[in-house]
Amino acid sequence: MPQMGVSVAEGTVVEWKKQPGDWVEADEIIASISTDKIDTDVEAPASGRVQEVLVEVGATVDVGVVLARIATDARPGEAHASESASEGTSEAEVALEAPGDAPDLSGDTTETHSGTAQRGTPEVRRSGPRRYSPVVMRIAAEHGIDLEQVEGTGRGGRVRKPDVLAFLENGGAAEAPMHIESPYKPDPGPPRKRPAKDAPAGQPLSRMRQSIGRAMIESLQTAATCTTIIEADMTGIAADRVKTGLTWLPYVARAAIEALGDFPSLNATLEGETFTEYESVNLGIAVSLGTGGLIVPVIRDAQDLSIEGLGKAIKGLARKARDNQLTPDDVRGGTFTITNPGGYGSVMATPVINLPQVAILDTEAVVKRPVVITDERGNDSIAIRHMTYLCMSWDHRALDGALAAQFLAALRKRLEWWT
């Protein structure tokens, strides 16, 4: 049954113009068919004698079904192939829907198709009594490791790739058992004392660590250090950051500088009995040098810088610090310091004052938290806000707790009403 249109699936034989035994020329009409789209004649695909009609008039069959067979090795006037002694040699070769010289279009094409379809190469999933990640199972299989023996440091004691690699490195890989080996394991017994000579060799502290240590101890022994903490809603700044692309720090710095204008006794130094307030803010920014230590370069006249300017200055100083490019002038003369370990996720800290300054502000991680907010009519609701703690250590010799709290409140107000 020929395909009369893409969506046609079946057809009905209306009339056979030729009967078995009749001679038919190629392209001569052999039958009439009817489909739900069209009624049409069907031409013979080849010359020969009609050997058999397989679908009777009135029968409906699927597209691709052979309707009749034509014996192509017959000659006009010769006996019908089926009547000859040598039973059908080549007569069955020609089917009405597809002569032998054309490939089968209606058949299953899966084989050729599957050779070209885009496909990945999924690996076999292995299962075990505990659940391990694919890479862990692969490494274990490659090295014959019993994963039950590996201690996991991941969430809920999950064995991670570094765990199995460490196990491997420590010689934990079990060799394949020989037939003389039993599962017996000796009792480990009490732990032995480690001989002194096995103690890990000590390293002298770096010069920077020594100097940081001295300064920190001096600060804690000299200043009457207290820490006050306030909570601030950074949601407005979070939105603004989208526009500016800046980090949190320049915002806090700018707000702190403005608040210091109102509370100059925090922008000050105390040396011995001498207390000095400053008009300009020389803002120290603590920069971590990784394991190398910590350094506090100073942005001079920070009150003259816009938030973008502060952002740029902080970035510049941090880069200089990490590249060991700071000059002595870059780290001198600070009047107030901000330290910012917030990038690591910690939420509170009690910083150590950078003497002879009288206060240091610590900014911590900004995290989304549900908080109660009160609208102008006094209605309470719970909202998801960007919240942070601002922790300030201050020197009780120079000021009192109320002033520290007022300063932090002013700072918070600036941050929360950011425009």
Place this chain on the structure above:
Amino acid sequence: MATEAAQSGTSEVPPEVSEHLTTDDRVGLLRAMLMMRGIEERAMTLYRQGKVPGSFYDGFGQEAVSAGPAWAMAAQDRLCILHRDLAAHVIRGVPIERIFAQYMGREGGITGGRDGNVHFGDRTKGCVGMVSMLPDMMLIATGLAMAFKMRGEARVAMTWFGDGSTSRGDFHEAMNWAGLQRLPVIFILENNQYAYSTPVDQQFAVNPVERAAAYGFPGVEVDGNDVEATFEITRQARERALAGEGPTLIEAVTMRMHGHAAHDDMKYVPKEQVTEWQAKDPIDRQVRRVEALGIDVAAVREEVKAAIDEAVAAALESPMPDGETATDRVFADEPALLEDGNAPWSGFKGGA
């Protein structure tokens, strides 16, 4: 009209409409149309025999719409050809066996089996193949013409599209752009009365040929069943384009004498309409012209049939494409651009 047409269907010789055609040209136009009809009839037979996958489209009765305009184009001109314009491919010199191989999805087809039926264009003959969204090609032709103008070349681009295409936005975008930049492009609206089953009175409120004025260039109507008339009007449009006067919209009025595709029995077309247009058959008309010149048309027919027989045999020798190659050739490694096609008109050889 119907009565006149029926009467003219006897032996009256159509009037002279172009003084630019030699006897050879007139026979050439007839040969191209006979070839188109012969190829499509044979392909339909192959289709019924199950040798042509997918669907099948033809341009029975519309042969003059592609043959005449294509005859007027020079080798370096460019054509974007539609699915009822097979004569244009023939005139540009596409080997007939490749056309049959194309229908059958074989390796030897113009697209190597990657696209079917008349969805093809032989880039080595200066032709861009159509896509199913027909007016898309109006923009491609406009872009080709834009390149000619940018480079200061005396060349013309031409495309065909149907009455249904005039409803699409690309029709407007192309006409507007071409008018604005006065590009050397010829738009041939092949009005065959039906877009699939939708008649023209359900397609537009204003005859599209009138819309050309809104884009700042002429729209002209021509008898789409008179191959010498379609030649002549295209020749004039080409002259205009070369003179820098911009595009022309030609509406070739014709009739689709078969269904939209092989499965379509056209039961939505009134019988009288078919009868009326049968009397206007473009091949019969050109046969009368050519016979009046003393040409042996039977010999031309024999020659065409022999060429088709040979081509079909050759196409059947072409293998089906290897399934392993189906994912090849998505991207080009090197540029492969349009090249020049055949231009058989005597006017290009200093004749006429």
Place this chain on the structure above:
Amino acid sequence: MPTMTYLQAISSAMREEMRSDERVFVMGEDIGVFGGAFKVTDGLFDEFGPQRVMDTPLAESAIIGCAIGAACEGLRPIAEMQFSDFISCGFDQLVNVAGKMYYRQGLSVNITVRLPSGGGFSGGPYHSQNPEGWFMHAPGLKVVAPSTPEDAKGLLISAVRDPNPVVFMEHKHLYRRIKGEVADGTYETPFTARIARAGTDLTVIAYGAMVHTALEATEDLDGASVEVLDLRSLVPLDEEAILASVRKTSKVVIIDEANATCAAGAQVSSLIAERAWEDLDGPVVRVATPDVPIPFSPTLEQAVLPQVDDVKEACRELLGY
């Protein structure tokens, strides 16, 4: 080497390529006298004139279609969509005509379509989209998305020279925000991925603006060593570079600024699941814009587009797994 913004680098690519190859021209809406909605073509009109810096009618389908026609004749058009969002009006020409032309009939279509894309500045639903996934799903189109000025110039020049249709996703939010050193003259950048920062503990895969989000989020992440892989090209996708990075770190976070479903990151995720399963030490984590139109109001927009903190959180979560 001069320092340029991302925008200047794109402009420089066009200028230098037009100087060195007379087949190259640019076309689009308001790009000539006005210099373009984002001033990317500013100055080109004065240097090259109205034919090679062509102001077109407001007709996206025509811009793509005419570019295809001109390309078939050997020209090398660079077509600008004023916003990537508007490519929907030229989609048919790009996907059905340009994308399939070479496969169907061996006719190459050397066009470059520049699509200013991306959000982050209250552009709203019609000026903020990242439609690269549409084109990844249309065979025959190459899709590239630079994140740095250097790559923006090199990738654009490579796109112009490539004989195939190339969709060039340029991120509007990077235009003036990102600067970097860019070589003079012309140079090509291959359609491969680039390691933006090497690392060993976790890989973040991104492209376009999200590369910068990834770098910022992982600059100092609890001391973890985070690799950032900048895909640069989405079609072809540099599968080997992705797999190599996964083999090294075994943990992957993929960022898309595009809507999550069927995004480039989804394809990357699928690739890893299919071909790097036995290298994974945790689930593949995706950070992407949810399947919503990009809202206008800054708070809404920020809520849907991946932020530095979102990426940090995802990385921390996976590092701890």
